[in-house]
Amino acid sequence: MSSTSSTISSIPASASRSTRSTAWGHLRRNPLVGVGLLLVLVWLVLGLLAPLIAPYDPLRQNVSNRMRPPHAEHIMGTDELGRDVFSRVLYGARVTIPAGLMVILFGTVIGTLVGAVAGFIGGWIDETIMRITELFMAFPTIILAMAISAALGPDVRNAIIALVVVWWPNYARLVRGLVLEIKSKEFVEGARAIGATGPYILFRTVLPNCIAPAIVLGTLDVGNAILTFAGLSFLGLGPEPSAADWGRMVSSGVDNLNQWWTWLFAGVGIASVVLGCNFIGDGLRDFLDPRLRKGN
Amino acid sequence: MSFQRYILRRILFVIPVVFGITFFAFFIANAVPADPVTANLPQSALNNPEIVETFRRRWGLDRPPVERYLTYVSNLVQGDLGTSIKTRRPVIDDIRRFLPATMELATFSIVVGISLGVGLGVVSALYRNTVVDYAARVFSLVGVSFPVFLLALIALSIFYVQLGWTSGLGRLDIVLQTRQPPAVTGWYTIDSLLRGDLRTFQSAVSHLILPSLVLGSYVSGIIARITRSSLLEVLGQDYIRTARSKGLRERFVIRRHAMRNAMIPIVTVIGLSYGSLLSGAVLTESIFAWPGIGRYMYQASTSQDFPAIMGVSILIALIFVGVNFVVDILYYFLDPRIRLT
Numbered sequence: 001m002s003s004t005s006s007t008i009s010s011i012p013a014s015a016s017r018s019t020r021s022t023a024w025g026h027l028r029r030n031p032l033v034g035v036g037l038l039l040v041l042v043w044l045v046l047g048l049l050a051p052l053i054a055p056y057d058p059l060r061q062n063v064s065n066r067m068r069p070p071h072a073e074h075i076m077g078t079d080e081l082g083r084d085v086f087s088r089v090l091y092g093a094r095v096t097i098p099a100g101l102m103v104i105l106f107g108t109v110i111g112t113l114v115g116a117v118a119g120f121i122g123g124w125i126d127e128t129i130m131r132i133t134e135l136f137m138a139f140p141t142i143i144l145a146m147a148i149s150a151a152l153g154p155d156v157r158n159a160i161i162a163l164v165v166v167w168w169p170n171y172a173r174l175v176r177g178l179v180l181e182i183k184s185k186e187f188v189e190g191a192r193a194i195g196a197t198g199p200y201i202l203f204r205t206v207l208p209n210c211i212a213p214a215i216v217l218g219t220l221d222v223g224n225a226i227l228t229f230a231g232l233s234f235l236g237l238g239p240e241p242s243a244a245d246w247g248r249m250v251s252s253g254v255d256n257l258n259q260w261w262t263w264l265f266a267g268v269g270i271a272s273v274v275l276g277c278n279f280i281g282d283g284l285r286d287f288l289d290p291r292l293r294k295g296n
Numbered sequence: 297m298s299f300q301r302y303i304l305r306r307i308l309f310v311i312p313v314v315f316g317i318t319f320f321a322f323f324i325a326n327a328v329p330a331d332p333v334t335a336n337l338p339q340s341a342l343n344n345p346e347i348v349e350t351f352r353r354r355w356g357l358d359r360p361p362v363e364r365y366l367t368y369v370s371n372l373v374q375g376d377l378g379t380s381i382k383t384r385r386p387v388i389d390d391i392r393r394f395l396p397a398t399m400e401l402a403t404f405s406i407v408v409g410i411s412l413g414v415g416l417g418v419v420s421a422l423y424r425n426t427v428v429d430y431a432a433r434v435f436s437l438v439g440v441s442f443p444v445f446l447l448a449l450i451a452l453s454i455f456y457v458q459l460g461w462t463s464g465l466g467r468l469d470i471v472l473q474t475r476q477p478p479a480v481t482g483w484y485t486i487d488s489l490l491r492g493d494l495r496t497f498q499s500a501v502s503h504l505i506l507p508s509l510v511l512g513s514y515v516s517g518i519i520a521r522i523t524r525s526s527l528l529e530v531l532g533q534d535y536i537r538t539a540r541s542k543g544l545r546e547r548f549v550i551r552r553h554a555m556r557n558a559m560i561p562i563v564t565v566i567g568l569s570y571g572s573l574l575s576g577a578v579l580t581e582s583i584f585a586w587p588g589i590g591r592y593m594y595q596a597s598t599s600q601d602f603p604a605i606m607g608v609s610i611l612i613a614l615i616f617v618g619v620n621f622v623v624d625i626l627y628y629f630l631d632p633r634i635r636l637t
Contacts, residue, residue, distance in 0.1 A: 135320040138613055140572040150597035151328035231579055234445050253449045257457055267446035275441040
């Protein structure tokens with residue numbers, strides 16, 4: 001984490017057009033990035049089109065037809081309540097992927113604002129905020145998220161809230177460091193000299209220079225957020241029990257180990273989306289860390 | 297600074313950390329709208345105001361949060377972590393009971409993780425940008441991307457259900473439960489050997505294999521990535537070129553010159569991974585019905601068992617302080633230029 005943050009904070013604040021096109025060229029040459037993009041795109045499309053593609057209602061039970069292995073009518077079989085696994089897997093993409101993205105979105109926005117304010121104001125406010133972020137980061141993500149979402153009550157929204165609460169400190173620390181650095185630059189001094197006020201300087205001159213690194217860290221983190229959300233859901237702290245959700249479906253496997261089709265496909269869904277995100281992230285990291293770049 | 301003074305300073309540093317953590321855990325626990333009463337009493341009891349009132353008074357829930365926190369802290373100073381609402385046992389006893397199981401699993405897992413991770417990372421760095429490197433990198437990416445609970449289920453259904461090579465859930469075979477080795481260390485593998493009970497030892501090892509492979513392969517992905525990047529960075533240094541141009545054998549250069557200098561980030565990430573394994577691998581422990589800290593924390597969270605949540609939080613904080621301490625000491629031995637401050 002910290003090594004990633006330090007790599008990210010060395011990104012030139014405003015990448016010029018030519019850097020951008022080299023980045024794109026570099027990413028395109030990396031075969032893993034292509035595979036990653038493909039995996040994520042396929043799941044996004046499948047999730048969006050689920051109501052059109054899914055052969056059955058993902059919630060419709062048919063007890064006389066339960067626990068059937070994959071066959072022509074139900075290509076991924078049926079689960080313990082006779083629901084069509086294929087339809088449930090398709091609908092599952094509509095829960096897990098947006099949940100992971102929301103965690104990153106809110107975590108990035110909140111963390112960036114908090115970190116920017118802390119770094120810009122400095123003094124005891126900065127000191128207090130940074131000690132608080134340290135406390136958050138002292139706990140393993142899943143343990144803290146589990147404790148919070150269990151207290152809020154099992155529900156998709158609460159799981160996302162719990163994850164955002166756990167997620168923002170990373171961004172706050174990254175952005176605070178950047179703000180401290182940018183604050184001493186000449187153009188900020190210039191803005192001050194022509195009489196700009198604090199909030200104006202923070203939001204118009206300092207913050208815009210911190211956004212790119214925060215977005216990069218967010219991109220690297222999407223896979224992780226999806227994985228952690230699926231973990232909460234597996235523990236029964238995400239969507240309600242009957243929902244068509246990947247983590248929930250895999251957790252049914254604990255009781256139905258032999259009926260592999262009831263849990264394996266949903267698990268492959270999680271794994272492939274996260275792998276896709278991480279392939280993209282890895283390519284990005286390779287590009288950003290010149291020491292690891294090819295041919296150097 | 298002398299070594300003794302350094303250690304004393306680190307020990308004193310624990311005190312503010314523990315208070316910070318208790319305050320934090322208490323704040324989070326009180327900031328959420330959950331009620332331990334509804335989480336712990338059955339519906340029939342909830343309808344009886346007298347029982348609810350007694351329950352509130354018994355657990356101090358009728359008093360204001362500030363007073364409860366102060367009571368908690370003053371008990372803590374006397375070494376009393378309170379009593380778990382769920383298990384009705386002192387939290388310290390619960391921790392004593394569940395921590396050895398987690399420690400045993402974490403230690404087996406980190407050994408798997410280090411062997412696999414460092415190995416892969418080194419191979420990956422030495423054969424950089426070859427097929428071997430790509431394969432190792434994809435493997436480690438798959439390792440960090442694969443949900444650990446899915447890996448656990450796949451491993452269980454193949455090696456336990458289909459092939460019958462290993463044992464399944466729990467720490468011991470059910471028939472051996474009564475022959476649980478007397479707790480000396482709480483590690484079934486060590487305790488059974490101490491008593492010379494080979495059957496129990498075998499069963500304990502057989503139960504450890506799958507969960508530690510699952511956790512180990514997850515951790516190995518992270519270790520492999522750091523090993524690769526750290527070794528690559530060192531291999532680009534001038535002193536490596538010097539060593540090679542002196543005509544030293546490549547093996548020697550890698551082992552003595554490169555690996556030693558690449559160790560610091562690797563040791564750091566191993567320490568962090570071990571810390572998070574020790575603070576309870578909730579998902580893996582719940583699948584393998586492993587009676588450890590992770591499962592205890594899960595139970596405590598879902599039943600709003602404040603004393604247990606607080607107790608485990610303090611434990612986790614202490615584990616990380618301890619792991620960081622050991623890592624810092626290792627830095628000192630790995631790189632004599634580093635001063636202990």
